[in-house]
Amino acid sequence: MSRSSGRKSFFSDKWGTAALIAVILYVAVALCMEIYTACCRYNDLTPAYNISSGECYEPPSLAHWCGTDYQGRDVLLRCAAGCASALKTGISAGIIAVLIGVTLGMVSGYFGGRTDELTVWLFSIFAAMPTLLFILAFALLTGSDFLAPSTAKILTFIANILNTEPAMLGVYLAIGLTGWVTLCKVVRGETMKLKNLPYVKAAKVAGAGNFTIIRRHILPNVFHLVIIYFTTLFASAVMLEVIVSYLGLGGQNIPSWGLMISDGQSRLWAGVWWEITAASLALFILVLALNTLSDSLLAFYNKRK
Numbered sequence: 300m301s302r303s304s305g306r307k308s309f310f311s312d313k314w315g316t317a318a319l320i321a322v323i324l325y326v327a328v329a330l331c332m333e334i335y336t337a338c339c340r341y342n343d344l345t346p347a348y349n350i351s352s353g354e355c356y357e358p359p360s361l362a363h364w365c366g367t368d369y370q371g372r373d374v375l376l377r378c379a380a381g382c383a384s385a386l387k388t389g390i391s392a393g394i395i396a397v398l399i400g401v402t403l404g405m406v407s408g409y410f411g412g413r414t415d416e417l418t419v420w421l422f423s424i425f426a427a428m429p430t431l432l433f434i435l436a437f438a439l440l441t442g443s444d445f446l447a448p449s450t451a452k453i454l455t456f457i458a459n460i461l462n463t464e465p466a467m468l469g470v471y472l473a474i475g476l477t478g479w480v481t482l483c484k485v486v487r488g489e490t491m492k493l494k495n496l497p498y499v500k501a502a503k504v505a506g507a508g509n510f511t512i513i514r515r516h517i518l519p520n521v522f523h524l525v526i527i528y529f530t531t532l533f534a535s536a537v538m539l540e541v542i543v544s545y546l547g548l549g550g551q552n553i554p555s556w557g558l559m560i561s562d563g564q565s566r567l568w569a570g571v572w573w574e575i576t577a578a579s580l581a582l583f584i585l586v587l588a589l590n591t592l593s594d595s596l597l598a599f600y601n602k603r604k
Contacts, residue, residue: 308602315595321588328379329386336380336462348376348554356571366573368562374574378581380554384544385537385585387461388471392536393529395475396482401525403479404486405517409494409509418487422480430477434539437473438548442466467550470543474536482528489521527596534589541582556582 310316339346351371352363359366365374407418440446441454442465454465461468493499493516502512543549544557551558556578563575 308599312595312599314591315599318588318591318595321584322592325382325585325588326386329383332380332383333387333462336383340462346380348372348380356566356569359573365577366571368559368574369566374559374577377554377559377574378556378577381556381559381578382581382585384463384467384550384553384555385540385582387463388467388474388540389533389536389589391461391471392474392478393532395472396478396532397525397529399475400479400482400528401486401518401521404483405490405513405521407483408487408490409513409517411491415487418483422483425477426480428477431539431542433477434470434473434543435546435548437469437476438466438543441469441472442548464550464553466548467540467553470540470549474539478532478535482524482532485524485528486521489524490517493517493520523596523600527593527600530589530593530596534586534593537582537589538586 336346338344349372352367352373353371354367355369355371357363357367357371363373363375365378368374368377403418403421407415446454451465454468458465458468499512499516502516507515540549541555541557541560544555545561546557547561549555549557559578560575563571563573563578567575
């Protein structure tokens, strides 16, 4: 199948195409908000999403399309800023999980023996762990004064680079450290099949080293799995970040959909529905788009096989 026909086959899936466009729009909004926030911090300005209009709990209007919150801040701008927090979580945690899962999966599947036994033991332990409790504990640890001063300084430095808080950085790490198991299993199984193919055996006979074979022949043939599972990891990381922020253990001074839902529920009984609705809808559309995109990519790959 040619490259152009491959593109045509994917874009013929209208739901997959719509999901891809939605994800691109979310990424564009997040990128713009990150640049805007960085500029405000550089110029020592207060971002617009943190400025109060003086009118608390104002319902949706032409001035504030999604209303205002309990401090009079624009809910739509808070949702856009929360998009940046969600996508940073998804990207950071996804990259960590992919690096661990792909590396361990390829190495254990290719070498087998004790290396494979150790990897199976590792992912069995992580699969048995209560993921949410581990993430909450990690967030609590990094967001408090329990760490050694030198470690806390390193975390604060990295958090400043990523324009986030140490507690949120802990969430990124915790989700990444617990999200690699499924990908590792899939890559391990695929590597076991690939290492017995004729062209891999021919490379061994030709004198190619093991890690050269893994880099040139194994990795390119499992990369499609990385793309497919990355979108799934991304969606899971976003939902977990919202849960952690909702419980009050994520970032407290940065916009987050979880914080917006937590704040909005306390006034829902009084008819203030717009804040929790806006944050929940933003989360729903992003996760739906990511899951749809993952399914479309998997279907596209199966058609090409």
